Amino acid sequence: MNRGFYTIMAAQFFSSLADNALFIAAIAVLAEMSSPDWMTPLLKLFFVLSYVLLAAFVGAFADSLPKGRVMLITNMIKIFGCLLMFFDVHPLIAYAIVGFGAAAYSPAKYGILTELLPPEKLVAANGWIEGLTMASIIFGTVLGGALVSPHITTILLQWHIPILNLNLNTPTHAALTVISMLYIIATIFNLKIPDTGARYPHQQHRPSKLIIDFANCCSILWKDKLGQISLAVTTLFWGAGATLQFIVLKWAEKSLDMPLDKAAVLQGVVAFGVAIGAGVAARMIPLKKSLTVMPMGIVMGLVVMAMTVVHSVWLAYPLLIIIGALSGYFVVPMNALLQHRGHVLMSAGHSIAVQNFNENLSILTMLVLYALMIKMDLDVNIVIFLFGSFVASIMILIMRKHAANQREHDSLALIGEVKH
Numbered sequence: 001m002n003r004g005f006y007t008i009m010a011a012q013f014f015s016s017l018a019d020n021a022l023f024i025a026a027i028a029v030l031a032e033m034s035s036p037d038w039m040t041p042l043l044k045l046f047f048v049l050s051y052v053l054l055a056a057f058v059g060a061f062a063d064s065l066p067k068g069r070v071m072l073i074t075n076m077i078k079i080f081g082c083l084l085m086f087f088d089v090h091p092l093i094a095y096a097i098v099g100f101g102a103a104a105y106s107p108a109k110y111g112i113l114t115e116l117l118p119p120e121k122l123v124a125a126n127g128w129i130e131g132l133t134m135a136s137i138i139f140g141t142v143l144g145g146a147l148v149s150p151h152i153t154t155i156l157l158q159w160h161i162p163i164l165n166l167n168l169n170t171p172t173h174a175a176l177t178v179i180s181m182l183y184i185i186a187t188i189f190n191l192k193i194p195d196t197g198a199r200y201p202h203q204q205h206r207p208s209k210l211i212i213d214f215a216n217c218c219s220i221l222w223k224d225k226l227g228q229i230s231l232a233v234t235t236l237f238w239g240a241g242a243t244l245q246f247i248v249l250k251w252a253e254k255s256l257d258m259p260l261d262k263a264a265v266l267q268g269v270v271a272f273g274v275a276i277g278a279g280v281a282a283r284m285i286p287l288k289k290s291l292t293v294m295p296m297g298i299v300m301g302l303v304v305m306a307m308t309v310v311h312s313v314w315l316a317y318p319l320l321i322i323i324g325a326l327s328g329y330f331v332v333p334m335n336a337l338l339q340h341r342g343h344v345l346m347s348a349g350h351s352i353a354v355q356n357f358n359e360n361l362s363i364l365t366m367l368v369l370y371a372l373m374i375k376m377d378l379d380v381n382i383v384i385f386l387f388g389s390f391v392a393s394i395m396i397l398i399m400r401k402h403a404a405n406q407r408e409h410d411s412l413a414l415i416g417e418v419k420h
Contacts, residue, residue: 004194005116005125008068009132011189012109015075016136017143018182022082022098023047024144024264025175026091027249031260032172038375039092041246045367046092047099048242048360051106055357056214057207058104063350067112068193070104075190077101079183086176103360107352112193114343124282125336137271145264147175217350218357221342225405230290230338231358232398233297237331239362240391243370244270244304247384248320254380255311269317273324280325281332287340290333294399300326301392308381 026043061070081097113125146152148171221227245267252263285293303323310316342351373383 005113005128007189007192007194008071008109008112008116009128011071011075011186011193012129013132013136014182014186014189015078015105016133017140018078018082018179018186019098019102020137020140021144021147021179021182022085022095022176024141024260025148025172025179026085026095027260028148028175029085029091029172038371040249041243041367041371041374042092043095044242044245045364045371046096047102048363048367049096050100050103051356051360052364054100054103055353055360056211058107058353058356060210060213060350061104061107063107063111066195067108067115068190068195070108071112071193072187072190074101074105074108075183075187077104079180079187082176082180082183086173086180103356106356107350110339110352110355114339128282135271135275138268138275141264141267141271143178144175145261147178149261214350214353214357217346217354220345221351221354224341224345225409226337227341227345229398229402229405230334230341231355232401233294233334233395234331234338234355235358235362236297236391236394236398237327237334238359239366240387241327242363243366243387244323246367246370247307247380247387250374250380251307251384252316255307256313256316258313266316266320269320270324270327273321273326274328274331275324276321277325277328277330278332279328281329285333287333287336290337291402293330293333294395294402296326296330297395297398298392300330301388301390301395304388304391305385307384307388 023043027040030039030043078098078101081094081099081101084097085091085094110129113129117125221231248266248270249260249263252258252266256263256266258266281293300323303319303326306319307316310319338355339351342355345351346354370383373386
């Protein structure tokens with residue numbers, strides 16, 4: 001990997017680190033406001049809403065400028081969202097603005113990989129980016145939990161920042177100041193991202209044309225025999241992963257009797273497992289063999305159900321690491337395959353926008369269902385059982401669809417195909 005790749009990884013790491021720390025801080029703010037429990041998953045829902053609503057436009061935006069510049073602009077939008085929370089704007093609105101920036105950031109972040117690297121390096125590159133993303137989730141959630149803990153906030157409230165003439169008066173403001181610094185570090189790395197030289201035809205600006213173009217891209221990817229399988233798997237994974245974040249928090253509260261700052265560590269444990277699985281997949285699974293990892297999705301769904309019988313923190317840690325490792329092992333090759341097919345069939349920015357639309361529509365759907373189950377006051381163990389069985393069942397259906405495709409035509413021969 002060249003130097004530009006590592007600069008991209010550093011920018012992604014610090015931006016994602018700040019996103020995840022801000023997520024925990026926003027949950028703490030909702031708790032301070034005595035918000036109902038069902039409002040907590042709405043934080044993630046508001047964050048990902050932009051991925052769905054702006055999907056037709058962010059791909060064109062990512063392809064209209066050098067990807068590094070797009071990442072810089074969108075990171076500044078995230079900083080603005082963080083500052084809104086600093087000035088006591090409701091966390092749902094402020095985090096939605098951060099999601100707006102993240103939605104436009106994502107096509108550039110993933111799209112630049114296909115511009116910078118050959119197809120045979122995409123699995124390894126995705127191993128890097130998913131591994132670092134999960135590392136940012138680990139450190140971000142742990143950092144967010146630490147920033148809202150009484151001991152750390154006492155130390156932070158003693159800070160004085162003379163350059164800004166800023167005194168920190170509340171625990172929330174102290175946490176948000178540290179998080180803002182992380183976004184600024186990400187901005188510095190964004191300034192150093194090289195221009196890959198990739199240029200695309202002039203992008204449409206009329207909303208109606210962009211929507212029609214986006215719908216056509218969605219149709220192309222869903223009709224492609226490889227695209228539809230990899231897109232179905234990643235769509236399921238991201239919807240399940242977002243829901244699992246909240247399930248782990250609720251499970252930690254009910255089954256392990258843990259407060260928010262300690263429960264946030266368990267989210268980091270899952271992410272640690274994902275990083276392990278992603279790293280193993282990046283080393284062991286070539287792009288040609290990417291579809292062989294699908295059974296791990298079924299195993300992951302079954303292992304999740306084991307959470308219902310665990311009531312000890314020392315058993316919870318290894319179980320969550322296993323769940324995360326299984327997730328990382330099967331999603332990284334599928335993500336790389338999806339990027340490869342998207343790059344072959346259309347432009348990098350557009351293919352990532354299609355991917356984001358489907359994956360975040362899945363997140364929205366599953367979070368709404370989870371919020372409804374919490375509002376119905378279902379026991380957390382019932383929620384976990386339903387979640388695990390759903391993931392395993394959908395993966396079985398996807399594998400059957402792939403087997404049916406293979407009986408019609410050897411779609412594996414398409415892997416490594418040159419761009420149309």
